Amino acid sequence: MVSADAAASVGKLDKLLEHGRKTVWNPAQDVDWAASSKALEKLSAGDRQALRSVLSLVYYSDSQGREILTSMCRGLDRDPGSREHPLAEKAHEFFVQQMDDEHRHATGLLLLLDRMRFELEPRAFSHRFLSRFLVADRLFDAKLVLLYWYIEVLAKEIFVELKKKFPETYVDSLFTRIIRDEARHVGFGEVFIPTHVATTQKLKRPQMATAYYATAAALPGLFRVSHYARAGARLGLDLRGMFSNGMNDITDKALRLPARQRFLDLKRPSIWASALL
């Protein structure tokens, strides 16, 4: 039997899916590539280099979307409780839709790199390390936390900042569309995770909690040792603030779960993030 909470979540996921179908866009046709490049022309050589690093990182993350989301579909099927999972069908649909979103983002980013005459940077060690984990077939619950409570949330924040930095340019035009998709991805996590925690076996909760704390500790560290922290700082992106705010927000979401669903007790791991970043 489907509980009232789960039925409400199905309705919310339906809305997200519907929104996704209605707002499909085409990177080549819908982005205003002829928009002004004024704010971009003012960039110094060092700033251009930093922007190239950040855009390359985003491109690599989006371009493996298909692989990551395919592994999420398989992970969901393998979940011992998937037959009774009230959101399994909708989540599948969402993962498939998100594959197309991420593919669009990667295409849009390649067009952007080309428009700016940037060559794609080689993939950094830190990204290769993270992606090994993301495309692995196991650890569905851990990846759920990592993707929808951290990566999508941080990605959206970074895009909002980049958009603000280059108003009325083609960067603005591209990121306006990407942000709309990312908001939907963040929304999926907000709807899916609480119901999933309520549905999933108790045994899995430690995996989710471990992912939550391990990511809080590792992600800022990974950024720190890579050159992305420097590139972000150079562009005036307050990555430290983003981690901190993002994690406070995530913690609040986790603590808002009903007591019987809660898998976290410690508060504010963002303190670790600030210490590390």
Ligand SMILES: [Fe+2]
């Ligand atoms: Fe994306």
Ligand SMILES: [Fe+2]
């Ligand atoms: Fe996304």
